[in-house]
Amino acid sequence: TQLLEQSPQFLSIQEGENLTVYCNSSSVFSSLQWYRQEPGEGPVLLVTVVTGGEVKKLKRLTFQFGDARKDSSLHITAAQPGDTGLYLCAGYNQAGTALIFGKGTTLSVSS
Amino acid sequence: NAGVMQNPRHLVRRRGQEARLRCSPMKGHSHVYWYRQLPEEGLKFMVYLQKENIIDESGMPKERFSAEFPKEGPSILRIQQVVRGDSAAYFCASSPHRGRDEKLFFGSGTQLSVL
Numbered sequence: 001t002q003l004l005e006q007s008p009q010f011l012s013i014q015e016g017e018n019l020t021v022y023c024n025s026s027s028v029f030s031s032l033q034w035y036r037q038e039p040g041e042g043p044v045l046l047v048t049v050v051t052g053g054e055v056k057k058l059k060r061l062t063f064q065f066g067d068a069r070k071d072s073s074l075h076i077t078a079a080q081p082g083d084t085g086l087y088l089c090a091g092y093n094q095a096g097t098a099l100i101f102g103k104g105t106t107l108s109v110s111s
Numbered sequence: 112n113a114g115v116m117q118n119p120r121h122l123v124r125r126r127g128q129e130a131r132l133r134c135s136p137m138k139g140h141s142h143v144y145w146y147r148q149l150p151e152e153g154l155k156f157m158v159y160l161q162k163e164n165i166i167d168e169s170g171m172p173k174e175r176f177s178a179e180f181p182k183e184g185p186s187i188l189r190i191q192q193v194v195r196g197d198s199a200a201y202f203c204a205s206s207p208h209r210g211r212d213e214k215l216f217f218g219s220g221t222q223l224s225v226l
Contacts, residue, residue: 030211030212031211031212033214040219040220041219041220042115042202042204042217042218042219042220043154043202043215043217044217045214045215045216048212048214050212088153088154092211092212092213095167096209096210096211097159097166097167097209098144098156098159098167098169098170099144099156099204099215100156101146101153101154101155101156102153103152103153104153104154
């Protein structure tokens with residue numbers, strides 16, 4: 001069974017701080033996806049990382065895929081209250097029939 | 112360009128009743144996924160359907176739960192004889208293709224409450 005472990009589970013920071021959240025597995029994934037979910041809504045895709053070692057930037061968000069394609073990280077620079085939400089990483093099972101999610105990191109950014 | 116539509120947004124049922132959750136995928140999407148979310152468990156895969164076919168139902172409980180995606184009309188997740196433990200947010204997602212890099216487009220979910 002492929003599992004994705006995310007840490008930390010909760011993170012509460014002040015506006016302007018930097019933070020990193022992690023997504024780890026003992027399994028190799030062909031790609032990993034990062035979603036953000038706000039209360040009462042479904043997850044929305046932020047980025048997909050495909051190549052081992054890949055770094056993708058989305059404004060203040062930087063995503064990295066581990067060289068061995070078993071882990072990924074999300075770094076946010078100068079966090080803002082609008083970044084508040086649940087951050088989920090996800091990868092497909094071996095058969096490509098199910099997108100499996102980690103339990104997520106709940107981020108709260110206060111002004 | 113409408114997104115994934117789920118209805119109802121909120122559904123209240125008494126124990127023993129049936130719950131029917133509907134999902135209309137994005138236009139042009141023929142792949143539908145259902146997920147259940149509980150705060151302590153995260154987003155759990157239930158079933159993957161392609162028009163008229165169940166492709167992967169490995170996350171679906173063996174009893175009381177069923178899903179369909181007919182040729183015409185929305186996908187339906189049906190829960191018979193609901194119990195309190197079925198209370199959760201149920202999300203539907205769709206994609207235009209099948210593949211290991213496919214991103215999913217999610218609906219806003221149906222919050223099921225069982226009294």
